[in-house]
Amino acid sequence: MAARQLPGPRLGLRRRAGQAKQLLEEAHKEGFLKVPVSVTEEVGDGEGEKANPAKLVCKGPQLVLVSLRNICQGEEIFVSYINEIDDVLSRRYFLLESHGVKCLCPRCHANFSGVGGSVLNGWLCASCREPMSDEAFRQCLRQLQQLRVSGSGIDPDALRAVLSALQRIMAVQDPHDFVLVETSSVSCDHSVEDIQFVRPPGSKQSVQVLTGSRFSLPGVKAVLVPDALPETSGMETELCKELAVQRRVLQVPCGGRAAKRRLGPRSDGGYGADTNVDFEWELALPGCVCWQALLPQGRRKALGPGWWKEALLALAVGTTAYGSLAGVVRPQAETFRSLSVSPSDTPKAVQRKNKKLRAKLSKSPWPQLTCFEAQGRVYRLPLRAGSLNCTTSHWHDISIASRLRYLAGFFDGDGCVSCSGRFLSGCSLRIGQSYDQAAILMRFWETFAGSIGLNRGGLGMQKPLLRWTACGQSARIAAQLLAPHSMAKRKQLLLAAQWPDTPSERERCAAELRDLKDYDSAVPGECSWEYCAGFFDAEGYITQAPAGASLGLRIKQRHPKVLRSLRDFLAGTLGTDATLKTEASGYVLWICDQRDCRQVLQHMLRAGLLCKARQAILFLRLTPENAARISFKLALEARTGNQQFGRKLDASDRERARNIISAQAQAADLKRRGQYAKAAAKKHEAAVLKHADELLKARRENQILFEYLSKLQDLHDSSWHGPLAPGM
């Protein structure tokens, strides 16, 4: 086992049992346990020298931890950080990921080169010390399950109580992660065909339940790995190679969403599947209760495939690799506290904590949004057509034609035309925006009616999303009004405006609409400053050279036609020299010249720029003297999304980066000149600087993430329901 390589919780057996007893009593007092459960300690029960140091058995309402060999007085008992029935690869991957530890214990070492044939590799028979066959291993697992579920003297009610307590505890930790499905038809001999899909009452997720033993082995784990191995050295490369072999052998049973993103080396030093890859794995306890979990990657890594065993042990023994049961019962406080920086943490350790913190955050929902704020007014959700008579005054001072040009520009950027319903009865127009950009949705709502509703609730860094929707008659009218001013989506809007009545014609139009989205169906048309402002509000981005005084304007788009029209318009009216370039997944229109940038921003502001008006105004004030301050201000208040949240470099970061580069360059120079001793000293100095720099950045990120978390918590505590939340 790996425990000897690690610092961390190492509790004496007596102490663990005592702690477990106390915690179980507490759990019973607080109503988590329906029946009183106590822990009995049985040490040296005469079962002789076996490989497993201890086992957990249920005796009536008691959970008993039994040592399987004699323990000498004063001997230290270790807690494993891993699930011992994992294969060697999973164990090492988990240890490296979660603790940064390369395990060199005999079991890992002996089996390391043999990985690839089976996920069960690395599991040695306790008697003969030979690798176990798959069948023998499965047999053991069955026995283990039988022991836990229907073994002698086990009170099913007690076990059920423990399991339901666990469910409650876990539900507190993350209510979306666990569902408890009771089933009486689970057996070990089902085949893959026995997969059923159920939606448990109250669950919004559809849940896949696999009842086959083939997939319910706790040792089976899905791992996605990069096709191309990253350029790393030592342990990581070895692991990647083996993961690659593993993948081919396993034919990964990857449920839910498939891996979309490029899999490869990541800047954070990790590798493998990206965060939006979900896995599903299941466990069936025959004849009793079927636990099923749909875990996010972070959680899965944290607990490992044997989470259920770990959880049972946690309840019985009061200890896991992640702290005591107290930490499980009050997960928010304890879990997050364990992720805050401690003085002895290395940069890598803080980075790992930050990663976990982000994973936690990404599962933390915002409170339900029931209203939104736009231009200082608060509106209830959903905002239906005609539910208000008042309008935002400034917008109505602008002529209808100008308004339509702006809206057409915005719709070309961010709008969506789709036909809806089984009968293709009509088209709908839609625009989604985050909740703090509701003003732009109000412009559409005031002009075309329709409704504004919640598209998706907030989740961690992801703000809640609102959506303006017009369907039926209002969609037809809106499309009719927008089409003449639109370029990128004119053909789609014309289709929506003239949506036919007969089913066959509708089928044809629906197919045509789909086609229009596949290629660049933009119609070159008359451009205007209002259109530019709208399009820029939707798709544009203002860049600032790192804390410098120079700025640039960028518009990214998948297809080039509309960008060409914009470029020609800018060249024709201002003589602006905008360049159109291809970039990965599309085209970019760039304006670099400082004078051009400012002129374009001023024109767009006059034409009704809204979403990016604040940024534009700030940038127009940009001078070499205030560059750093404006950069900070923008990061704080004028950003659209939370990408790269907490990672922005400030002036001192840049200064440190310059020093590191300078030291590295000096070291290289000294080496070239043959002054090896001095070069080595300089190199060391650079390494020290780098270490300090990484530590500082990681600590600040940790602090910012905690501040964000605290703000999110405040929203819950203050019964927040929609008005703008500052700093989020």
Next chain:
DNA sequence: CCTACACTCTATGTCGTGAA
């Protein structure tokens, strides 16, 4: 300063459901 690229959140696109 300019450009390419990386990271990850947002905004499209689609499907389904249910009330009117």
Next chain:
DNA sequence: TTCACGACATAGAGTGTAGG
């Protein structure tokens, strides 16, 4: 049949950084 809304998946948009 229309309209509104929710859920889900994912392409790509928005943003930052590194390097020439």
